[in-house]
Amino acid sequence: MPQTFNVGARSLFVTTVAWVFIALSLLAVASAVVQNASVASLLPGWQASGSQRALPLLTGLLIAYLPWVVGAGLVLSLATLASAIGLLMRLDWARRAFIGLLALAIVANLLGLWFQHEVVQSVVESTLSRAPLPEQALGVFGGFVTAARAMGVAMTLLACVLLGWIIRRLMSASVKQEFA
DSSP: OOOOOOTTOOOHHHHHHHHHHHHHHHHHHHHHHHHHHHHHHHHHHHHHHOOOOOOOHHHHHHHHTHHHHHHHHHHHHHHHHHHHHHHHTTOHHHHHHHHHHHHHHHHHHHHHHHHHHHHHHHHHHHHHHHSOOOHHHHHHHHHHHHHHHHHHHHHHHHHHHHHHHHHHHHTSHHHHHHTO
């Protein structure tokens, strides 16, 4: 039996995804503006202080290029806002751009796992070097660290799966037909 599509029919899925990402990207734009202002005002004093210690690889790169990183965050937030609005208006270029931005978010989240590991490791080393803990407290502290790492990995992977599902639905034939 042939499958029939109603051209121009608006699905609840696309409308919901568009509105959710419009709201999220507005929050991200506001946050990115504040981050850019913070970096612009705080970074020169931080670099001049000279009291920096060696940072892990990814953390060191992020700090070295911090103005570029937060600037890229602002640009990506604005691009997400524009493509989410275009998605709501059922523009095909916006659907394609939105899929690309979601794929980029998945890659960034997966790279963020490494960053999470570096930050947690740095905090643990810093904490243990300042205040030696008794043997009983080390076990509890280690348990909290392991639980935090596991929760971070689980939430990151869950977010990646959700974004992948949205990409898959946006690439489906029925959704493509809405943008025809």
